[in-house]
Amino acid sequence: MPKRTAVDPTFLDLATRECINLRCRCGREVSIAPFKLIGAYGVTQHTHIFSLKERFRCRKCKRRPPKDFWVAKWQD
Numbered sequence: 805m806p807k808r809t810a811v812d813p814t815f816l817d818l819a820t821r822e823c824i825n826l827r828c829r830c831g832r833e834v835s836i837a838p839f840k841l842i843g844a845y846g847v848t849q850h851t852h853i854f855s856l857k858e859r860f861r862c863r864k865c866k867r868r869p870p871k872d873f874w875v876a877k878w879q880d
Contacts (some may be wrong), residue, residue: 815842815849818875824853827872828862835878 815838824836841847847856853875861868 812852812854813875814852815847818853819877821878822875823878824856825872825874825876826860826870828865829867829871830862830865832862832864837878 818838823838824841825833826836827833841856842849845859854873857873858869860870860873862870
């Protein structure tokens with residue numbers, strides 16, 4: 805069972821410019837905009853974000869799940 809924080813928002817709960825951030829043990833860091841996930845891989849706007857952590861795999865080293873997983877504002 806994945807460890808969850810007190811709040812597990814859905815995609816509808818995200819504010820403007822918020823994205824999902826992942827950091828792998830190999831050092832690779834990725835920011836994913838929510839619109840890239842909705843409609844793909846069975847993800848809907850009502851999906852809880854932290855429930856997706858176990859589904860992400862690093863494209864560099866192929867490890868799963870990511871070391872760090874958080875939601876934050878998009879950084880230009």
